[in-house]
Amino acid sequence: MGGPITKSQTGDNGHAVVVSMPLEVIEDDCARLSPDGPTVDDPVVASVAAFVLQTLQPYAPAGQTVTPKTDIMTDLHIDSLSVMNAVLDLEDHFDISIPLNRLAQFRTAEDLAAYIVSRLGKH
């Protein structure tokens, strides 16, 4: 627990990764998301991170893959309205509230995923 996720762990335990993406991305994301919080092999963490990336991907410039480290505003060149629209979908998918006042705190996709994980089950 607490160490970086490995390809074999992912493959062996069949964690619910909702979109297909490079395993390095998942490793990187979980390492950041769970230094001492949710466990790295927690399927919830992996699935939240994956869904955030999937939701943001349509906003990425052609040919660019959204990763946990992608800076939402500067790397994706998307405006605040698009970020807010992506957040609407994330709120409904996870059945949580993400107040607009919080958005400025989320620089990267993994920041957003970490916040969602912290809110799960709390609305």
Place this chain on the structure above:
Amino acid sequence: MGIFDTHSALMARYETARASGQMPTGVVMDRLLSATEAEINGRKTVTVGTHNYLGLAYDPACIDAAVEAVRREGTGTCGSRIANGSFSEHVALEREIADFHGMAHAMVFSTGYQANLGVISTLVGAGDFLLLDADSHASIYDACKQTQASAIRFKHNDPASLEARLRRVKDEPGNKLVVVEGIYSMLGDMAPLKEMVEVARRYGAYILVDEAHSMGVLGERGCGLAEAVGVLNDVDFIVGTFSKSLGAVGGYCVSNLEQFDILRVACRPYMFTASLPPATVASVRAALAAVRERPQLREKLWNNVNRFYGALADAGFQLGSIASPIVAVCLDSELTTLAMWRALLDRGYYVNVGLPPATPSGESLLRCAISAAHSQAQLDGLAEQLISLGREYGVLPQEDLRRAAKA
């Protein structure tokens, strides 16, 4: 790092647009000729972008009232009402605007923007929840930045989306305030207000309706959407503006809630800005009387709206979902929109442009604001030019293709 570097992306976009020709932001009306005409770039131009919905900005009674007031009480109040005191006309206007809506209390602000900013940001604070429609006006979004309440956005005109968000916070102790608009300013569509009120009530939330574009336009008495759909007594706050149907500048909020007046000493955008000048207050009072006494203005407005919207819809333009005094032609490309806007101006018609991110779904808009003062000939002329340009720019199919498709 220069002080304007934060705006470098905006600057690049602005420069690209500016390089392609005259910008909407640079339009100067050299001379106003009437409620519907101005001289722009040396030519007589029909103005279909002024939001002077009832034509009252040029109404003789309103002008006379303003002239008399400026002679009687001077050009300005030179400060705020909490510091300089109120003029009796401010108080009279507040009484009249409250009575007009059938509400007990009213507060007048110096602009409609400040009314939304001030009221919303003061009603909710830390621990409270502000639930706003995704297509809200900038003044509502800016209110979110001025309050420590959690601002949560719901999908445009979607009561189920509002309900999901109210459900998520139903066990939180803070107050919940729902904010919707009577007519949304970009596409001219209206809130499903009855349903929104029902959802808000069910979850114990307060509801505020911004009737900036619907006051004077909707309802038998012209009070707006809340009156039109029969929920005037079920909304907690109505915010409106004097700069659209009433032809001047300023904003207001009315309410039946008993402690409403506390806002006068809590609401900073009310407290720390100069109050409305006498001429404006007087013209607004005269305009309000006209809204009450001349329902034929509303009838004329809606005849114009239906004729113009119908002509553009028949031609195949993609428009806002229903006919309203804001008729928005939706286009895919920002540069085509600007090019068509310039071509219209060259042909003697001034309309508004709406560009992302101010528009709801990233569309670009040619936005026409219809007035009761427009003649049918003026609006038919604009429709004809829009259709001709639509074909020229490939937004509409050529006439022969249209005929073939219909056959």
